[in-house]
Amino acid sequence: MTIALTAPTGKVGTALLTQAQGLRLPIRPLARRGEIPFDFTDPATYARALDGARTLVLVSPPLRDQDTRDVAVIDAAREAGVTHVVKLSGYRADEAMTRFAAQHRTGEERLRASSLAWTFVRPTFFMENNLALATSVTAGDYPAPLAGARITQVAVDDVAAVLLAVARAPEPHREAIYTLTAEAAHRGEDIARVLAEAAGHPVRYVDLSEDALRQDLHGAGHEPWNAEGILEAYRNVRAGGATMTTDDIRRVTGRAPIDFATWARRHAAAFRA
Numbered sequence: 001m002t003i004a005l006t007a008p009t010g011k012v013g014t015a016l017l018t019q020a021q022g023l024r025l026p027i028r029p030l031a032r033r034g035e036i037p038f039d040f041t042d043p044a045t046y047a048r049a050l051d052g053a054r055t056l057v058l059v060s061p062p063l064r065d066q067d068t069r070d071v072a073v074i075d076a077a078r079e080a081g082v083t084h085v086v087k088l089s090g091y092r093a094d095e096a097m098t099r100f101a102a103q104h105r106t107g108e109e110r111l112r113a114s115s116l117a118w119t120f121v122r123p124t125f126f127m128e129n130n131l132a133l134a135t136s137v138t139a140g141d142y143p144a145p146l147a148g149a150r151i152t153q154v155a156v157d158d159v160a161a162v163l164l165a166v167a168r169a170p171e172p173h174r175e176a177i178y179t180l181t182a183e184a185a186h187r188g189e190d191i192a193r194v195l196a197e198a199a200g201h202p203v204r205y206v207d208l209s210e211d212a213l214r215q216d217l218h219g220a221g222h223e224p225w226n227a228e229g230i231l232e233a234y235r236n237v238r239a240g241g242a243t244m245t246t247d248d249i250r251r252v253t254g255r256a257p258i259d260f261a262t263w264a265r266r267h268a269a270a271f272r273a
């Protein structure tokens, strides 16, 4: 049973390959610069890369036309003989409250309409997103546009563990939708306190306006389309739309989700001065 994985060099893909290695489970990485190259933007690369795979773990890059690309890869997977697609989607994708969620919904709908078996894995915000704020946290500030709202997060290692558990034995997960969150939702002040404990120095929550975040995102090199999507996601958080918690990680992996304090301790070096 060959399992193919897209975006194997990204955060989720790297974690998944590490875990698969520990289990001595061979995964075929579909990378742009791989032995058999696979590029979402080049349909000519699809058939050879997917040939012989039974299960596809579909992790999508944040391209502006990713919905069209995902649909084309799903169709190519079916033609190549893939029988089950495990799609890494997004939190509340079916409601399409952000442009990223709307893209994921298009991919989900294509799978629902196809003859393929499928599983949707919908994580909330990755805890790893906090690493982009490491310079500020090191200097004692945790800037975010949360305005007192709570937010659920999930560790990338848990996302990878769920994808891998499903891909190894997909049959019981047919037409299942897993929403991945840690066990608690936190306010910005709680996140700052946890990071301070891990880093060993004071960290205060700094409430960011949308304009300030937009400027920061542009400064960090995000394309405007992508930056607006991130602003949409935080608008949803401020409206109370990201507080849901589930026990889906435990249901699939048999163990508790990684909590934010544990994650912060594991990544403490990134937040220390």
Ligand SMILES: NC(=O)c1ccc[n+]([C@@H]2O[C@H](COP(=O)([O-])OP(=O)(O)OC[C@H]3O[C@@H](n4cnc5c(N)ncnc54)[C@H](OP(=O)(O)O)[C@@H]3O)[C@@H](O)[C@H]2O)c1
Binding pocket: 006, 007, 008, 009, 010, 011, 012, 013, 031, 032, 033, 038, 039, 040, 041, 059, 060, 061, 062, 088, 089, 090, 091, 100, 122, 123, 124, 125, 126, 129
């Ligand atoms: N961040 C969050 O909070 C969050 C929450 C829920 C869901 N998600 C979803 O997670 C997914 C992103 O996963 P990630 O964070 O692991 O990715 P990532 O770290 O941003 O890495 C992007 C990956 O996509 C690959 N890639 C980029 N362009 C490509 C192309 N044209 N063809 C083939 N591969 C290409 C990159 O490969 P190269 O090495 O070749 O560049 C890399 O492996 C997105 O679908 C996002 O919606 C994220």
